[in-house]
Amino acid sequence: MSRVVVIGAGLAGLVAATRLAQGGARVVLVTKGTGGLPLSQGTIDILGYAPERVTRPLDALAGFAAANPGHPYNLLDADAVRLGVAYLRELAGPEVFVGDPEVNLQLPTAVGAIRPSAVVPAEMAAGACVDGARFLITGPGQLKDFHPQLIAENLARTQLPEGGRLAARWAQLDFPARPGESDSTGLTFARSLDDPAYRRRFAAAVRALVQPGETVGLPAVLGVSDASVLTDLTAQIGAPVFTIPLPPPSVPGVRLNNQLTAAAKAAGVRIIPGAKVIDHRSSNGRLLSVISATAGTPREYAADYFVQATGGFESGALHLDSHNVVHETVFGLPLVGADITELVHGDYWGPPQPLFKVGVGVDASMKVDGPYDNLYAVGGILAGATRWQEKSGEGIAVASAVRAADAVLAAIAATDQTPARDDATQGAQA
Amino acid sequence: MTPHDSNNAHDNNNYAADQVARASLDHCVKCNICETHCPVSAVTPLFSGPKFVGPQAERYRHGESVDHSLDYCSSCGTCTLVCPQGVQIAELNSQARAVMKADHMPLRDQLISRTTLMGMAMTPMAPVANAALGFKPLRMVIEKVVGIHRDAPMPTARTQTLTGWLKKRKAPTKAPTRGSLVYFHGCAGGYFEVETSKRSIEVLEHLGYEVIVPKQSCCGLAQQSNGLFDQATAQILKLCDELRAGGKDLTIISASGSCTGMLKHEAHEIMGVDDSRLADVSTRIRDIMEFLLDLHDAGELPTNFKTIDITVPYHAPCQLKAQGMGQPAMEVLKLIPGVKAIESGVTCCGIAGTYGLKKEKYEIAQAVGQPLFDMVKATNPDLALCDTETCRWQIAKSSGVRTEHPIYLVHQAYGLS
Numbered sequence: 001m002s003r004v005v006v007i008g009a010g011l012a013g014l015v016a017a018t019r020l021a022q023g024g025a026r027v028v029l030v031t032k033g034t035g036g037l038p039l040s041q042g043t044i045d046i047l048g049y050a051p052e053r054v055t056r057p058l059d060a061l062a063g064f065a066a067a068n069p070g071h072p073y074n075l076l077d078a079d080a081v082r083l084g085v086a087y088l089r090e091l092a093g094p095e096v097f098v099g100d101p102e103v104n105l106q107l108p109t110a111v112g113a114i115r116p117s118a119v120v121p122a123e124m125a126a127g128a129c130v131d132g133a134r135f136l137i138t139g140p141g142q143l144k145d146f147h148p149q150l151i152a153e154n155l156a157r158t159q160l161p162e163g164g165r166l167a168a169r170w171a172q173l174d175f176p177a178r179p180g181e182s183d184s185t186g187l188t189f190a191r192s193l194d195d196p197a198y199r200r201r202f203a204a205a206v207r208a209l210v211q212p213g214e215t216v217g218l219p220a221v222l223g224v225s226d227a228s229v230l231t232d233l234t235a236q237i238g239a240p241v242f243t244i245p246l247p248p249p250s251v252p253g254v255r256l257n258n259q260l261t262a263a264a265k266a267a268g269v270r271i272i273p274g275a276k277v278i279d280h281r282s283s284n285g286r287l288l289s290v291i292s293a294t295a296g297t298p299r300e301y302a303a304d305y306f307v308q309a310t311g312g313f314e315s316g317a318l319h320l321d322s323h324n325v326v327h328e329t330v331f332g333l334p335l336v337g338a339d340i341t342e343l344v345h346g347d348y349w350g351p352p353q354p355l356f357k358v359g360v361g362v363d364a365s366m367k368v369d370g371p372y373d374n375l376y377a378v379g380g381i382l383a384g385a386t387r388w389q390e391k392s393g394e395g396i397a398v399a400s401a402v403r404a405a406d407a408v409l410a411a412i413a414a415t416d417q418t419p420a421r422d423d424a425t426q427g428a429q430a
Numbered sequence: 431m432t433p434h435d436s437n438n439a440h441d442n443n444n445y446a447a448d449q450v451a452r453a454s455l456d457h458c459v460k461c462n463i464c465e466t467h468c469p470v471s472a473v474t475p476l477f478s479g480p481k482f483v484g485p486q487a488e489r490y491r492h493g494e495s496v497d498h499s500l501d502y503c504s505s506c507g508t509c510t511l512v513c514p515q516g517v518q519i520a521e522l523n524s525q526a527r528a529v530m531k532a533d534h535m536p537l538r539d540q541l542i543s544r545t546t547l548m549g550m551a552m553t554p555m556a557p558v559a560n561a562a563l564g565f566k567p568l569r570m571v572i573e574k575v576v577g578i579h580r581d582a583p584m585p586t587a588r589t590q591t592l593t594g595w596l597k598k599r600k601a602p603t604k605a606p607t608r609g610s611l612v613y614f615h616g617c618a619g620g621y622f623e624v625e626t627s628k629r630s631i632e633v634l635e636h637l638g639y640e641v642i643v644p645k646q647s648c649c650g651l652a653q654q655s656n657g658l659f660d661q662a663t664a665q666i667l668k669l670c671d672e673l674r675a676g677g678k679d680l681t682i683i684s685a686s687g688s689c690t691g692m693l694k695h696e697a698h699e700i701m702g703v704d705d706s707r708l709a710d711v712s713t714r715i716r717d718i719m720e721f722l723l724d725l726h727d728a729g730e731l732p733t734n735f736k737t738i739d740i741t742v743p744y745h746a747p748c749q750l751k752a753q754g755m756g757q758p759a760m761e762v763l764k765l766i767p768g769v770k771a772i773e774s775g776v777t778c779c780g781i782a783g784t785y786g787l788k789k790e791k792y793e794i795a796q797a798v799g800q801p802l803f804d805m806v807k808a809t810n811p812d813l814a815l816c817d818t819e820t821c822r823w824q825i826a827k828s829s830g831v832r833t834e835h836p837i838y839l840v841h842q843a844y845g846l847s
């Protein structure tokens with residue numbers, strides 16, 4: 001059985017590792033810390049702005065890619081994204097997501113702006129900002145970072161992306177997550193809402209505010225471990241309910257992280273947290289092992305193939321030094337897009353900063369353009385995208401993860417079928 | 431003598447200021463990931479959580495602590511493990527707590543830190559000690575006077591120490607084929623959890639190793655976690671000398687998950703002990719399940735295991751997870767035919783060494799461990815597995831399920847019991 005090491009436990013790393021393990025590889029996932037999912041809205045953004053607002057992301061993909069040479073969507077087409085999203089939905093479980101990768105929903109944010117995303121947690125579906133919608137935005141005053149008035153008033157004065165307007169009013173609840181606590185995080189509220197008794201009291205408080213015909217917008221705190229919170233609250237409130245994602249810790253992101261971590265473990269992935277990769281060994285153009293900083297003494301993980309899912313600047317995988325030089329911090333790989341004089345321009349609200357397009361280059365199988373034959377890269381480390389501005393991060397992550405995993409599995413199958421004779425794979429036996 | 435001699439917790443904040451832990455706070459990007467994993471702030475509003483008492487409050491500390499909820503941190507180490515930016519949150523917290531408590535260290539915290547003393551005192555009168563600690567009125571007096579909660583788990587004293595067993599047992603009949611190892615049993619493994627040590631040694635001997643058990647004392651972990659850094663430093667260096675006397679360059683094996691963590695990294699990273707003897711031991715010591723898995727990965731572990739048909743809950747202690755090696759016991763258990771080990775998925779059992787013994791923390795510790803106790807009972811009411819002694823006592827006491835070290839099943843699967 002071939003061994004694969006995946007580095008990084010964000011969306012890209014978890015998906016790649018699970019697919020590899022399900023395909024029969026022996027997978028070790030080493031990671032410095034938790035990946036970016038608990039910071040994310042828990043939505044699957046494919047393409048939101050190109051740069052104007054996108055309504056049908058997969059239809060827009062080819063044109064967007066053509067206009068942006070070097071963007072990962074030049075290698076990962078609409079079918080690759082469909083495959084990636086379908087696989088993610090399978091891993092998360094059938095009830096987790098709603099929506100269609102073909103169409104963007106337009107959903108309210110925590111400041112009352114309207115954000116495009118394609119496949120979203122079931123609890124967000126009823127929040128689609130369409131002409132004639134009537135929202136009541138409400139939540140506990142004891143919850144940090146949720147301001148019903150700001151959200152409702154901004155939504156109500158916005159011309160909707162697809163035309164028309166919606167009506168929104170707001171109300172603030174006096175409803176602590178725990179007795180005596182005055183500024184709890186969303187996660188604390190979510191834990192309280194996991195408890196059916198607390199949930200009943202909360203639903204009663206909300207029900208008292210709702211007028212006929214209104215859809216209720218709540219903060220995205222509908223439970224971390226109990227999957228029935230949405231249906232239960234909807235029934236008890238007696239009106240459709242949707243949620244608005246909050247700044248981190250983001251409950252839908254935490255939930256997705258838990259679900260995908262559990263799926264990886266169930267598939268047999270050996271997850272090693274707290275293991276920052278600090279070194280590696282290679283020979284004849286192949287990586288032999290990575291070495292992690294571990295309590296006491298470094299540990300070495302040998303493998304036949306390696307998948308790098310280390311994210312970008314935000315996770316420390318890329319580093320800009322004081323001489324304006326960008327480094328890939330794990331293997332020192334050559335970078336694409338780093339050889340320009342002005343990595344950051346002064347116009348903060350202007351066009352995308354060149355710095356954020358820096359990353360590693362790959363071929364169509366996600367094999368890294370660099371010194372090693374058996375190293376693949378997926379997710380945020382890929383060059384060419386400004387993920388948060390385009391709203392393309394999750395689409396790239398899942399499509400590249402599935403592509404790389406399938407390429408590695410195919411390479412394994414090929415070497416298994418041609419023993420001894422294939423000299424291209426010498427050294428892989430290490 | 432040693433470079434850390436000036437690092438005195440009673441002087442000021444020196445040892446912390448000198449440490450990399452403090453420098454790491456500037457890496458905090460306020461992502462809140464640590465907050466989502468902290469087992470204590472999840473169950474009580476009394477603790478504001480790792481980001482707040484760690485990188486946030488540390489900026490305002492100049493000796494004096496600005497946030498006294500810090501004392502509710504159990505030092506489980508989870509926050510440091512999950513932080514994607516490498517902030518040493520738990521280490522910062524432990525250092526700040528030592529400073530905060532320096533001038534009013536409760537007698538209770540000094541007493542419960544003296545693990546060896548308790549073991550030595552209890553062994554010769556084990557039946558008496560066990561009966562006394564099971565006696566409710568006495569426990570209520572202890573709670574009042576000393577501050578140890580009346581229902582907190584206490585170890586069961588044994589009539590024989592490990593040293594006693596080693597002296598009396600028949601010498602192994604098989605000649606070693608794989609060289610020598612040094613065995614570190616820890617206080618619990620010497621006095622209370624004697625069976626775990628015996629089984630570990632027998633497994634290693636079965637594999638063909640000669641096992642050397644040098645005379646050894648306490649690693650000082652309980653003192654460290656209670657902020658008694660001076661005593662803990664003296665302890666651990668004494669222990670290093672003793673373990674080094676077992677043999678130069680030999681691998682050191684232990685089945686005490688948390689004491690191993692103290693030797694591997696905590697003494698250095700929390701107390702700033704910077705001593706070549708510690709550096710030598712910390713690079714040579716391996717957890718026993720880690721060692722077995724390394725052997726397996728190298729193709730050197732015999733897997734002619736007997737089938738054991740059992741579904742068993744396995745809980746990886748937080749201080750083991752903090753060592754950054756994953757959960758080796760899970761992988762080793764997968765090698766035994768018939769064994770279906772179910773990972774608890776729970777962050778911490780609550781006890782965190784001596785935390786859950788304290789009367790003001792007992793309820794919190796129970797709430798932290800509750801999902802684990804429920805999971806254990808639901809998975810197998812007769813047996814649970816966990817790598818660390820105090821966690822086993824906590825799980826056994828609160829769930830009513832007998833709890834053993836994973837080596838227990840390996841021993842059985844090799845036909846040794």
Ligand SMILES: Cc1cc2nc3c(=O)[nH]c(=O)nc-3n(C[C@H](O)[C@H](O)[C@H](O)COP(=O)(O)OP(=O)(O)OC[C@H]3O[C@@H](n4cnc5c(N)ncnc54)[C@H](O)[C@@H]3O)c2cc1C
Pocket residue numbers: 007008009010011012013030031032033034035036037040045046275276277278309310311312314315316317329330378379380381387388389390391392393394395397514
């Ligand atoms: C502030 C912000 C906002 C964003 N908003 C959006 C948005 O609205 N829409 C959108 O589509 N995308 C957005 N993105 C991008 C999106 O979050 C990511 O592209 C996506 O989640 C893919 O992440 P990943 O798995 O590649 O990496 P991450 O989730 O960053 O995971 C990287 C992993 O690698 C590990 N790692 C790093 N270095 C090492 C090492 N040396 N050794 C071991 N492990 C290591 C880390 O610990 C981590 O587990 C945003 C990103 C940021 C930073």
Ligand code: SF4
Pocket residue numbers: 457458459460461462463464465480481484485512513514515516517519
């Ligand atoms: S996980 Fe690390 S970076 Fe994030 S808030 Fe906590 S200490 Fe800061």
Ligand code: SF4
Pocket residue numbers: 467468469470471479480502503504505506507508509510519520523
């Ligand atoms: S060490 Fe444990 S209890 Fe303390 S702050 Fe970190 S996660 Fe919370």
